[in-house]
Amino acid sequence: MVILMKERISESGVIEDRELAEYYSLMAKRHMRIPCQRVLSRIEAKGIEKGKALDVGTGPGIFPIYLSKALPEIRFKAIDLSPVMVDIALKNAIEASVSDRIDFQVGSAYSLPCEDHSLDLLLCINTLHHLDRPIMFFNEVARVLREGGAFVIVDFHRDASFIWIGLFDLFWKIFFGRHPKARKGFIESVNSSYTLEECRAFLNQSKLTNGKLYTRTIEMWVESIPTQDRR
Numbered sequence: 531m532v533i534l535m536k537e538r539i540s541e542s543g544v545i546e547d548r549e550l551a552e553y554y555s556l557m558a559k560r561h562m563r564i565p566c567q568r569v570l571s572r573i574e575a576k577g578i579e580k581g582k583a584l585d586v587g588t589g590p591g592i593f594p595i596y597l598s599k600a601l602p603e604i605r606f607k608a609i610d611l612s613p614v615m616v617d618i619a620l621k622n623a624i625e626a627s628v629s630d631r632i633d634f635q636v637g638s639a640y641s642l643p644c645e646d647h648s649l650d651l652l653l654c655i656n657t658l659h660h661l662d663r664p665i666m667f668f669n670e671v672a673r674v675l676r677e678g679g680a681f682v683i684v685d686f687h688r689d690a691s692f693i694w695i696g697l698f699d700l701f702w703k704i705f706f707g708r709h710p711k712a713r714k715g716f717i718e719s720v721n722s723s724y725t726l727e728e729c730r731a732f733l734n735q736s737k738l739t740n741g742k743l744y745t746r747t748i749e750m751w752v753e754s755i756p757t758q759d760r761r
């Protein structure tokens with residue numbers, strides 16, 4: 531039996547609806563602790579404790595806020611294309627008393643506001659599916675990371691098992707999707723995400739040469755391989 535993979539349905543664009551953005555922020559503050567811990571454990575596994583980091587597509591800033599508390603010697607910059615999201619992220623950082631340690635800016639994944647080879651760490655969580663030009667983004671990641679710098683990119687992949695997708699959609703509707711505007715959010719994001727094969731092909735065509743790609747249920751993780759492990 532041949533099962534045809536659904537075509538990607540692009541969800542490019544930014545969340546500029548303030549009501550939706552504030553709802554997303556509220557839900558993320560409530561439910562994103564475990565995802566934050568998982569990203570932290572990957573950063574710790576890479577031995578990164580200090581230096582400069584950038585979070586791309588930061589949304590309400592939940593990841594850099596959590597990580598800047600756990601890793602106080604890392605100086606974070608966090609960007610989002612949506613001015614509304616940046617405004618909310620800044621308010622969240624003030625509320626968490628870390629606004630002096632994170633520089634929030636409006637900025638694009640395709641033109642990262644960093645000098646060449648200046649970063650120790652780059653994060654991009656749940657945002658790749660918004661990017662219609664992933665190779666351009668990967669090339670930017672390669673440009674801004676210093677030699678030995680690390681990256682952690684996490685997103686959905688639309689070739690995940692339909693059982694996982696159905697289960698997570700149910701969780702989404704229970705925990706995140708109560709607001710009518712957010713109800714279809716998870717499925718729309720999955721439909722806009724890349725398959726593993728597509729993502730692998732984009733990586734191969736990009737300048738980001740040291741990526742390891744693997745899956746966890748509905749997630750696709752693309753991480754840098756530490757220098758000593760490269761062949």
Ligand SMILES: C[S@@+](CC[C@H](N)C(=O)[O-])C[C@H]1O[C@@H](n2cnc3c(N)ncnc32)[C@H](O)[C@@H]1O
Nearest residue numbers: 544545587588589610611612638639655656660
């Ligand atoms: C689903 S949210 C993820 C937010 C956050 N990383 C998280 O996991 O909580 C994706 C974010 O990416 C932003 N975004 C979309 N396209 C972008 C681009 N080209 N450059 C930077 N940010 C972008 C959106 O505005 C949105 O805030």
